[in-house]
Amino acid sequence: MSVTPDWKAATQETVAHLSRLIQAETVNPPGNELPAILFIKELLEQEGFRSPDDFVILESAPNRVNLVARLRGDGSQRPLLLSGHVDVVPVEREKWSHDPFGGEVIDGEVWGRGALDMKGFLAMYLQIFLQVRRLRLPLKRDLIFAAIADEEAGFDHGSKFLVTQHRDLIDAEYGLTEGGAFTIPMGKRRIYAIQAAEKGVTWLKMTTSGKPGHASLPHDENAVFYLARAIERIRRAGHLPVHITPTFQAMIAKAAAQVGFPASLLIRSLSYPWVVSLCLKLLKGQPKSLLTALTTNTCTPTILQAGQKTNVIPAEAAVHLDCRRLPGQSPEDVMKEILSLTGAGVSFEPLDTSPGAAFPTESPLYRLLEQETRRLDPQGMVIPMMMPGATDACVYRQAGITMYGFTPGRFPEGFPVLSMAHGHDERIPISFIESGLPVLWAVVQKFCSQS
Numbered sequence: 001m002s003v004t005p006d007w008k009a010a011t012q013e014t015v016a017h018l019s020r021l022i023q024a025e026t027v028n029p030p031g032n033e034l035p036a037i038l039f040i041k042e043l044l045e046q047e048g049f050r051s052p053d054d055f056v057i058l059e060s061a062p063n064r065v066n067l068v069a070r071l072r073g074d075g076s077q078r079p080l081l082l083s084g085h086v087d088v089v090p091v092e093r094e095k096w097s098h099d100p101f102g103g104e105v106i107d108g109e110v111w112g113r114g115a116l117d118m119k120g121f122l123a124m125y126l127q128i129f130l131q132v133r134r135l136r137l138p139l140k141r142d143l144i145f146a147a148i149a150d151e152e153a154g155f156d157h158g159s160k161f162l163v164t165q166h167r168d169l170i171d172a173e174y175g176l177t178e179g180g181a182f183t184i185p186m187g188k189r190r191i192y193a194i195q196a197a198e199k200g201v202t203w204l205k206m207t208t209s210g211k212p213g214h215a216s217l218p219h220d221e222n223a224v225f226y227l228a229r230a231i232e233r234i235r236r237a238g239h240l241p242v243h244i245t246p247t248f249q250a251m252i253a254k255a256a257a258q259v260g261f262p263a264s265l266l267i268r269s270l271s272y273p274w275v276v277s278l279c280l281k282l283l284k285g286q287p288k289s290l291l292t293a294l295t296t297n298t299c300t301p302t303i304l305q306a307g308q309k310t311n312v313i314p315a316e317a318a319v320h321l322d323c324r325r326l327p328g329q330s331p332e333d334v335m336k337e338i339l340s341l342t343g344a345g346v347s348f349e350p351l352d353t354s355p356g357a358a359f360p361t362e363s364p365l366y367r368l369l370e371q372e373t374r375r376l377d378p379q380g381m382v383i384p385m386m387m388p389g390a391t392d393a394c395v396y397r398q399a400g401i402t403m404y405g406f407t408p409g410r411f412p413e414g415f416p417v418l419s420m421a422h423g424h425d426e427r428i429p430i431s432f433i434e435s436g437l438p439v440l441w442a443v444v445q446k447f448c449s450q451s
């Protein structure tokens with residue numbers, strides 16, 4: 001059977017849904033996902049879905065809601081989950097050229113907070129979900145669609161709530177969520193990075209102790225000096241030790257296979273930590289930040305704390321460190337690495353920690369994602385990637401689900417995608433949606449359908 005949706009009509013419909021989702025203000029904090037979820041509920045009901053058989057709405061707190069819908073397969077294989085968050089980060093309205101909650105279509109782009117992160121992608125998942133039902137695609141595994149809360153502020157009301165309290169509803173063999181397989185310009189090339197790993201989070205408070213006293217009688221044993229010295233040593237080192245993870249190894253192997261000699265040799269040489277260290281010394285700007293994130297535990301000082309009064313030398317000084325761990329590294333490993341730079345005299349207090357995740361890049365689903373992404377752009381380079389930040393994928397992993405960041409599409413040349421998520425003037429080109437829907441459809445059809 002080779003029934004395919006009418007992609008022009010499906011794109012127009014997705015745009016209309018996206019506008020409505022953007023108009024539902026779901027800024028987190030405070031969250032308030034309710035209006036977006038109610039819109040999706042109405043839509044599902046119009047399509048003949050009934051609660052609670054076909055979908056449920058799950059409230060974790062007032063106005064903090066999640067919707068989980070299901071299309072049933074014959075049960076011969078375990079489900080595929082399509083999960084997207086409906087909350088968005090705050091806006092600075094005065095910096096926007098158009099209403100961030102207008103959902104307006106201007107010059108072929110849908111404008112508004114969440115257009116990219118990730119209401120646009122969610123609207124695409126929803127469209128595919130609806131099309132599977134409309135075309136009565138016979139399924140060998142259930143297809144689950146989840147529109148969830150609280151990705152932007154800690155997962156508690158969304159994926160964590162579902163994983164801990166409603167695991168049966170989202171239980172799946174595989175899942176897709178934000179955000180990979182879209183065009184990232186890299187020099188003359190275009191990269192399509194499918195997310196197959198995420199870093200873990202370790203937030204630390206690093207404290208130094210000294211001798212308190214009156215500031216009119218200065219001395220060297222000042223906790224502020226000790227702290228400044230420790231921070232300076234971290235800065236001077238440039239980065240923590242390099243570790244080559246399996247995801248990074250797979251990334252460079254696949255990248256090398258898609259370029260000619262001698263670029264392939266250069267890329268392959270990145271499997272040696274000393275080569276990476278050398279590159280980190282030579283690189284600048286965004287490429288340096290990215291390579292640092294991919295190959296090291298990172299340690300970024302953010303909040304400084306010391307003293308109450310200008311004329312009192314404090315007994316203690318502290319800095320908050322936002323550390324991101326590579327998969328396989330523990331919070332203790334990170335503290336040891338930092339200590340080897342600062343030397344003794346600092347103490348650590350863990351503030352928050354969450355596990356990272358790494359998923360196989362040789363699974364049947366990963367291979368299919370890779371294959372279908374190539375259709376977007378025959379000249380593009382498709383590689384697996386580790387996300388430096390955290391998404392719902394690391395939470396779903398705790399329920400045993402193999403997750404990939406997969407929101408495919410082709411951005412027009414010059415579209416500033418990397419500065420736009422969480423930035424001003426967030427928008428998504430309609431041409432992106434039109435290019436991505438057939439890819440998503442092909443993945444779902446080939447992976448879930450019996451035909």
Ligand SMILES: [Zn+2]
Binds near residue numbers: 085117118151178
């Ligand atoms: Zn997001």
